[in-house]
Amino acid sequence: MRIAVLGATGMVGSRVVTEAAARGHRVLALSRKPETGPESGARPEVSPVAVDAQDEEALREALTDTADAVVVAVRTVPVDEDFLVGTTRRVLDTAARLGIRVLVVGGAGALRSPGTRDLLIADDPAHVPAGLRPVAAAGIAQLRTCETHPHPDWTYLSPPAHLEPGPRTGHYRRGTDTLLTTPDGHSWISTEDLATAILDELESPGPDRHITMVHRDERQPAKP
Numbered sequence: 001m002r003i004a005v006l007g008a009t010g011m012v013g014s015r016v017v018t019e020a021a022a023r024g025h026r027v028l029a030l031s032r033k034p035e036t037g038p039e040s041g042a043r044p045e046v047s048p049v050a051v052d053a054q055d056e057e058a059l060r061e062a063l064t065d066t067a068d069a070v071v072v073a074v075r076t077v078p079v080d081e082d083f084l085v086g087t088t089r090r091v092l093d094t095a096a097r098l099g100i101r102v103l104v105v106g107g108a109g110a111l112r113s114p115g116t117r118d119l120l121i122a123d124d125p126a127h128v129p130a131g132l133r134p135v136a137a138a139g140i141a142q143l144r145t146c147e148t149h150p151h152p153d154w155t156y157l158s159p160p161a162h163l164e165p166g167p168r169t170g171h172y173r174r175g176t177d178t179l180l181t182t183p184d185g186h187s188w189i190s191t192e193d194l195a196t197a198i199l200d201e202l203e204s205p206g207p208d209r210h211i212t213m214v215h216r217d218e219r220q221p222a223k224p
């Protein structure tokens with residue numbers, strides 16, 4: 001496949017680039033400041049391209065005839081909901097014109113709370129302290145942008161509550177719109193394993209629009 005990654009230099013995006021390249025896909029690595037220097041670990045299957053996600057024309061130019069799917073993995077600190085929603089809409093608009101698939105890496109806040117389906121994680125103080133609610137709310141707005149967009153070919157991936165660099169085990173448990181936890185009650189995955197889940201989803205798309213995953217000990221059974 002030809003896979004574009006918007007936010008390719010970020011914590012998530014860089015792992016997606018590595019996993020995609022390791023599987024032999026051609027990767028278009030998009031960000032404002034792409035890694036192109038000698039220290040970037042240049043790989044022949046990865047093409048870094050400078051694109052500002054707010055520039056619709058540049059985005060369209062970068063994606064035309066270069067991608068079968070685009071992974072959106074951008075964020076700003078502090079959170080900027082307008083940027084996140086605007087970027088998601090621009091990518092969906094462009095993808096609709098070009099006929100390409102979109103996978104948005106969003107937030108855990110858009111998931112339902114386990115055991116209380118009417119409660120979103122964003123509104124559950126057990127998971128999201130008041131100071132992080134704007135981040136969680138922006139993730140929900142991003143999901144609503146996908147849900148209301150006419151382009152039919154998108155998937156919104158909510159990571160579990162905790163996501164950080166770690167080992168690539170190749171194991172995870174997949175779910176849909178409800179937060180998953182490990183048997184010992186933790187909701188986490190390494191960015192490396194999240195990237196394997198993203199590539200699995202791109203290579204073999206499932207029927208669900210909203211998906212999530214959690215770390216799985218390889219001694220656990222594959223199915224929940």
Ligand SMILES: NC(=O)c1ccc[n+]([C@@H]2O[C@H](COP(=O)([O-])OP(=O)(O)OC[C@H]3O[C@@H](n4cnc5c(N)ncnc54)[C@H](OP(=O)(O)O)[C@@H]3O)[C@@H](O)[C@H]2O)c1
Nearest residue numbers: 007009010011012031032033052053073074075107108161
């Ligand atoms: N538990 C959770 O729910 C959880 C945890 C972590 C992350 N996430 C989500 O995962 C996604 C990725 O997060 P991350 O931690 O990987 O982010 P990150 O490390 O901060 O990286 C952000 C990326 O976005 C790019 N970017 C920012 N503004 C841009 C613009 N205007 N145009 C093009 N590229 C731009 C940056 O590159 P340049 O600066 O070079 O442009 C960088 O590559 C986000 O949606 C985040 O909310 C969720």
